[in-house]
Amino acid sequence: MRLPTLKWAGDALELVDQTLLPSELVIKRCDSAEEVRDAIHRLVVRGAPAIGVAAAYGVLLAAHSAKNSSPEELREHVARAAELLAAARPTAVNLAWAVRRMEAAAQGQEASAQELYERLEREAKAIEEEDREANRRLGKFGAALLEDGATVLTHCNAGALATVDYGTALGVVYAAVEEGKNVSVYVDETRPLLQGARLTAWELTQAGIPATLICDDMAASVMSQGKVDCVVVGADRVAANGDAANKIGTLNLAILARHFLVPFYVAAPLSTVDFDMASGADIPIEERNPEEVTSFAGARFAPVGVDVYNPAFDVTPAYLIDAVIMEGGVAKPPLGAALAALRRD
């Protein structure tokens, strides 16, 4: 049974608190846009598609508190929440994309506040449902790239917990398994916050899919032994030319994969592509708290006085990516042209 990453409860957004998994299963209830923003910022909910959907519901919560006031006031609430939520984390483009869709849905001069609220609710649910469907569809396209018996290496968590359901990179694995293929997965633990060890390993063991946990610095060793057939990761933002920002450490894997001639695939819905960004050089990279690196569970292990660099993402250049697996099909190099074609379809 998969956890519901998020659930709209009519007047609140319920989130599985991913900071506590797998040791504790706690549902965090958010009653306001501010609470959703904080949940996104603290990684209670994370993963580019999931935070996009969460942000849409965050906007909806702002509208909910104004549905008995004037349309103008509701739109003001929506605009304030949109700004707040879009700034919760800088790298994933899905956040801005979902929030813009919600703002657009709140337009229409003739509508009452109640009508606008209903439109917004439909839009948020549509964003949620589209994510669910996109994952299923991209999973099927990606599964065709996996042979029976394949071993996949993945990084961070691009699974059900990073999306509404099913997942992107893990969606590819799930779809292949549903087709009857044997697939096993090497799971990079993904320092500093261990989303691989905590979330991906948990999802895969729950699903009965053979999973082997490794530290991030073991990937080259595993590849050098011929144990990896392909790397599949998610993305937080794909530039128009195919450069892909994803969890820190993805670039390491892409370079190692190319060295060992192991195919490197990015699995992401079209909502992750930022066609306004020509290349990955301009993607903003979030830097997070040094304590994520120096401590674990409150216990500090690094000496006082050492500097820390803690970027949450890196950018893999398009030339290291063998395919981007999307809900409309598989984009292959040259990625810029292939992504543009999938957008038009």
Add this chain to the structure above:
Amino acid sequence: MRLPTLKWAGDALELVDQTLLPSELVIKRCDSAEEVRDAIHRLVVRGAPAIGVAAAYGVLLAAHSAKNSSPEELREHVARAAELLAAARPTAVNLAWAVRRMEAAAQGQEASAQELYERLEREAKAIEEEDREANRRLGKFGAALLEDGATVLTHCNAGALATVDYGTALGVVYAAVEEGKNVSVYVDETRPLLQGARLTAWELTQAGIPATLICDDMAASVMSQGKVDCVVVGADRVAANGDAANKIGTLNLAILARHFLVPFYVAAPLSTVDFDMASGADIPIEERNPEEVTSFAGARFAPVGVDVYNPAFDVTPAYLIDAVIMEGGVAKPPLGAALAALRRD
């Protein structure tokens, strides 16, 4: 002030317990070869040169307990301890090398047990002193490879704590700083046991050398930004052709360095070269307890049911190594010929 990694106390070997640094400074006293073996196995003392010297003193402790018996009995004690200590960890060749030197020193039919013991004590002290000198000398050779203002990336701990004193990879940094150069260091935290975050960061901050801690999966990001001038690491065993076994994650760095055209240097004394091993393919790779990967400080974060692969070392092929910095000079490709020449000198 540098910690004494190890100290011979006349009837015991005193070790800084490196499993507890930097939060606690505890001296572990070993009164027998068995205790030294356990200390090596548990990583109370670690680093190829340091465990070689510790093993020599472990043999000496076995001889100490037999110095009032017959020469034959003393030699039996030595042989048993040698076997025990050489098997404490499989990858570093310094262990076998030091133990063989001690066994050779215990030969000589005409000598009394007391005389043999004195020979063994001189030999152990010579191994210790040679390591001290080798590090100073290789540090100077390596320093010539660092420009003023250079930024070095290193992995694990190949510092004073990995040797009797000064260090190999960090010896290069210390020597450059002593020459008046400004050098700063990116420190890979080095999962799973965090020797970079705990030991290297501690040594460098103690020495007043600017150090920036990163997770292992951030190395590509840092290199892609042009922030790394060279990578310097130690080695646990270098094969005759120049292939080098070192802490897991070293191969990752070597591949990344080549991708970004960043020079990749191995710093190690001649005692680390195993001229009997033609290539790195035959170097035994120690696999350690899965709990090192699934838990931190007793708190488990990975789900039950996930498999773990935990190799302690990987092998970097010679073609990815731009130089091996040794006490006799800098070996450059072709490494096999260069190492053989340094051995003859």
